[in-house]
Amino acid sequence: MINTIELFAGVGGFRIGLERANLKAKKQQYKVVWSNQWEPSTKTQHASLIYEERWGKENHANGSIEEVDVSDIPDHDLLVGGFPCQDYSVATTLKNSKGLLGKKGVLWWSIHRILSEKINKPKYLILENVDRLLKSPSNQRGRDFAVILKSLDDLGYAVEWRVINAAEYGFPQRRRRVFFIGYHKSTALYKKIKSEALDTWVLNDGLMAKSFPVSEQVVSESYFNLQGDLKEVSDAFGLGTKLSPFLNSGVLLEGKIYTAKTTANYDGEITTIKDIILSENEIPSEYFIAEEDVDKWKYLKGAKKEVRTSSSGFEYNYAEGGMIFPDALTAPSRTIITGEGGKAPSRFKHVISTKKGLRRLLPIELERLNMFPDNHTELEGVSDTKRAFLMGNALVVGIVEQIASVLAAEMN
Structure with a gap:
């Protein structure tokens, strides 16, 4: 059983994807043991109310994730969530042992806090964001994603990412989002990445490549190292550059990065607007x-x-x-x-x-x-x-289902 927590749950898109992966495998591989949803700008918590209506109130927290005590979150194998796209810069250096933290209200640091404080860290992460994360902010191209990668690297995770346009894999919407998977150093999959060439992992053997195949002929590619500590990455990454070094596919392992501009390799059926109306x-x-x-x-x-x-x-x-x-009517829809x-x-x-x-x-x-x-x-x-x-605000559930099915199979 893969015990899972769902953060920034919305109306439960990740959870539906995990449950469908269970149905496909005809066994309960994933079990959501805790969830959190909070919309600070609204008095009535519509998304959370819908979530509770579908799955019940037990183990669901409708409050700010920043105020949740990590000890109240059950130990888990997998952390999933689509967190807000914000300014991820490191704001302060604390004098105590907790090290570096970002600005209050930037919810990436709530994920970071959970991963930092959990003695039994989750083995895997599946996270989602808008694709502009790879190139923001405009005055330090790629810094935000570099901060996230560096913080996960420091916490003992390898990370692979892919910008996925759902329609390019037969789904009914042209929705482009970056998905990234974290593998803790204690896992067999982390060791497998370490034993392979990074480009082989991204183009053939990685979970993203197995979930959403790409052409082996890449448009462009590069290797580089994330230099400096987290504060230095926050202050200096991307300064003086016009383009982000992060392309639409890639992997980070122990500070080393391989990234490539890949194209989808899919020749299956396409779902169109006509099919769903x-x-x-x-x-x-x-x-x-x-x-x-x-x-x-x-x-x-x-x-x-x-x-x-x-x-x-x-x-x-x-x-x-x-x-x-x-x-x-004869094409997938534009982004909702x-x-x-x-x-x-x-x-x-x-x-x-x-x-x-x-x-x-x-x-x-x-x-x-x-x-x-x-x-x-x-x-x-x-x-x-x-x-x-x-x-x-939601995601295309089929993407989560596919990644979750491949992850469960690779873990066995």
Whole structure:
């Protein structure tokens, strides 16, 4: 049994992926023994309420992870979570033995605190973030990811990462996110990485390569070492450079890094918007776009090159490219964003064409684009707009399922 904790759980995307890996294997490989979800900006904790409705309140904490006592978190083999993208710089050097910490409110350091304080450290980590993490901030390209890698290196983990566009592996959404897996030095998989060439691990033998194969012909690649301690990495990494050294695939082992720009190697079936939408007679009338609003949608979706005036009276030239309108039914969807819900015309909301007219997508359809169970977010007091917001914050469950299935197989 792989005892697991789920941090920044949202409505449970990681947990669903792990449970589906269990179903695929026809045995309970993963067991979630503790979870945490807290949304600081909202009074009603909608995501946590949905999580509790689906899995119960036992061993679920709805409070700030920064305030959780690590001794209250059960020992676990696997830590998973999609943590917020923030400024990960090291802010202070403490005088006591705890060493270096980042700014309060930066939730990466809550993960770091758990890993630091746990005597029995988790053997594996599966974490997710936006792909810009590899190149932020703009004045120190790649520093944020370097800080994370260095802190995990110091804690005894090897790390491999991959930027995965879900649609490139047959899933129904063009959602691009970086996933990374940590292997503690006590594990057989860590020792296996150490016994191989790093490029072989990334391109062929690693968990990412087995979960989501890539072409062996890389676009570009490089090797380098993470120099200095954590404070030095935070202060100096990426200074004076225009590009991040971190490419879309890579591995870190004992300070040594191999990174490559890889391309997906997939020739299976593709799931499209057409495959997930409801039938015509299931669509409430309010989801259809009124004829008088169509021009507003066309304007927002269209290309623009115009003079605009700021609130201070300053005139400036504004330009942006056009978007496909309506969205193509025969392709995976664009990325769902948190502003997907509501009737108001928007550049980024999905609109499809049907026999009855143009319409927006329903929450159940957004859930399907993220491969969630139908009506997973349906709960009294949770509006359709909030359900759409929750899906904009979620991940594509099939990616977690695939990584978890490969990890469980490799551990045996």
